[in-house]
Amino acid sequence: xxxxxYLAVSAIIFSIGVGGVLVRRNPLVILLCLELMLNAGNLxxxxxxxxxxxxxxxxxxxxxxxxxxxEVTVGLGLIVAISRRNxxxxxxxxxxxxx
Amino acid sequence: MSEVLFFIAxxxxxxxxxxxxxxxxxxYAVLALVCHLVSLAALFLLLRAEFVAAAQVVVYAGAVxxxxxxxxxxxxxAEEIRSGNAMRVLGPxxxxxxxxxxxxxxxxxxxxxxxxxxxxxxxxFGEPARIGKLFLTDYLFAFExxxxxxxxxxxxxxxxxxxxxxxxxxxxxxxxxxxERRPSYTGTMAEGAGTRQVYQEIEAGHGGSFEIGSxxxxxxxxxxxxxxxxxxGA
Numbered sequence: 001x002x003x004x005x006y007l008a009v010s011a012i013i014f015s016i017g018v019g020g021v022l023v024r025r026n027p028l029v030i031l032l033c034l035e036l037m038l039n040a041g042n043l044x045x046x047x048x049x050x051x052x053x054x055x056x057x058x059x060x061x062x063x064x065x066x067x068x069x070x071e072v073t074v075g076l077g078l079i080v081a082i083s084r085r086n087x088x089x090x091x092x093x094x095x096x097x098x099x
Numbered sequence: 100m101s102e103v104l105f106f107i108a109x110x111x112x113x114x115x116x117x118x119x120x121x122x123x124x125x126x127y128a129v130l131a132l133v134c135h136l137v138s139l140a141a142l143f144l145l146l147r148a149e150f151v152a153a154a155q156v157v158v159y160a161g162a163v164x165x166x167x168x169x170x171x172x173x174x175x176x177a178e179e180i181r182s183g184n185a186m187r188v189l190g191p192x193x194x195x196x197x198x199x200x201x202x203x204x205x206x207x208x209x210x211x212x213x214x215x216x217x218x219x220x221x222x223x224f225g226e227p228a229r230i231g232k233l234f235l236t237d238y239l240f241a242f243e244x245x246x247x248x249x250x251x252x253x254x255x256x257x258x259x260x261x262x263x264x265x266x267x268x269x270x271x272x273x274x275x276x277x278x279e280r281r282p283s284y285t286g287t288m289a290e291g292a293g294t295r296q297v298y299q300e301i302e303a304g305h306g307g308s309f310e311i312g313s314x315x316x317x318x319x320x321x322x323x324x325x326x327x328x329x330x331x332g333a
Contacts, residue, residue: 001105004205004213006142009109011201013116013135019194020120022186028125028171032132035163036116039139042151050146051210053218055229058151059238062230065158066245070252072163076170077259083174084262092184 006047014040025090027082031075038068105145111138125175129167136160146217148225 013036020033042061049057083089115135122128136159143152205213212218223229234242 001102001145001216002214003217005105005109006146007205007213008202009112009142011198011205012113015194015198015201016113016116016120018197019191022190022193023120026125028167028174029119029128032119032125032128032167035132036119036135039136039159042155043139043142046143046146046148046151049148049225050217051212051215053221053224055225055233056238058148058225058230059233059241061148061151062154063238063241063245065154066249069158069163070248072166073252073256074259076166077256079170079174080260084260089174 003047003051007044010040010043010047013037013043025092027075027079027089027091030091031072031079034071034075035068038064038071101145104141108138108141108145111135112142125171126168129164129171132167133160133164136164147220150225150227150230 017033017036017040020036021030024030024033042064045057045061045064047057049055049061079089082094087094112135115131115133115138118131119128119135122131136155140152140155140160143149143155
């Protein structure tokens with residue numbers, strides 16, 4: 001397969017993630033959709049690494065995995081804190097910061 | 100052969116991604132994401148990124164998803180459908196627009212390698228040894244920053260998810276531990292830590308003998324705490 005196909009798959013997965021973040025209201029599922037977008041970026045990075053024959057893109061993909069793990073940790077901590085305070089786990093209800 | 104594998108993995112990845120968005124129950128969404136991640140690891144293998152594929156399966160599909168499953172089990176609950184939400188119409192439209200725009204960017208990009216099978220394969224490309232060497236030489240700064248970021252995230256998660264109310268119930272508190280029924284002069288920690296002195300003071304105050312284990316635990320604990328408070332006040 002030519003490498004353009006991989007980039008097309010990456011683009012499709014990224015836009016599915018964008019749609020999920022906009023449509024869903026459960027913060028857990030929003031975090032899952034963020035993971036989708038990060039993984040689409042990873043796929044593009046690994047594809048470019050293959051395209052140019054250097055490992056730099058793979059290193060970048062591993063760093064993105066670390067960042068995704070950190071994001072998951074903090075995001076899930078926030079969700080646990082929300083549910084401890086008996087607030088609704090719904091991003092439309094949690095709009096205190098709107099001002 | 101690689102074409103067949105590519106199409107199987109790509110279709111599984113896209114179906115998994117759609118499942119994450121479409122599943123009503125967050126638990127099934129997490130399982131769909133696991134399917135998506137595993138098929139993405141297959142795509143990485145086709146791109147000769149063996150170490151990234153292994154890390155994807157072990158770290159992502161293993162550790163991170165277990166974390167998700169725990170939190171889904173803790174929070175739980177499927178979301179109810181609410182009508183009249185403008186985002187339910189605008190969101191998919193925007194997603195389609197982003198997809199079209201990305202495809203235009205892909206077709207319009209003058210990348211020389213986009214219609215090729217990639218650079219010539221070098222032996223050892225994407226091996227753990229080379230990744231590790233690059234991490235400790237060319238990309239050392241990124242490596243160190245990543246470790247610092249992990250530390251910050253771990254501390255942040257503990258601070259965010261800790262219990263804020265302090266001791267809500269009496270169970271496990273100091274007073275209950277001290278007041279527990281135990282035989283005297285058996286070398287318990289309470290004797291070693293000097294709570295025996297407290298009992299002796301109580302005895303002196305009563306003017307009689309205060310047998311350890313004679314009073315009810317709750318009352319004794321209350322008496323001990325009261326006498327300690329008195330010492331602090333004095």
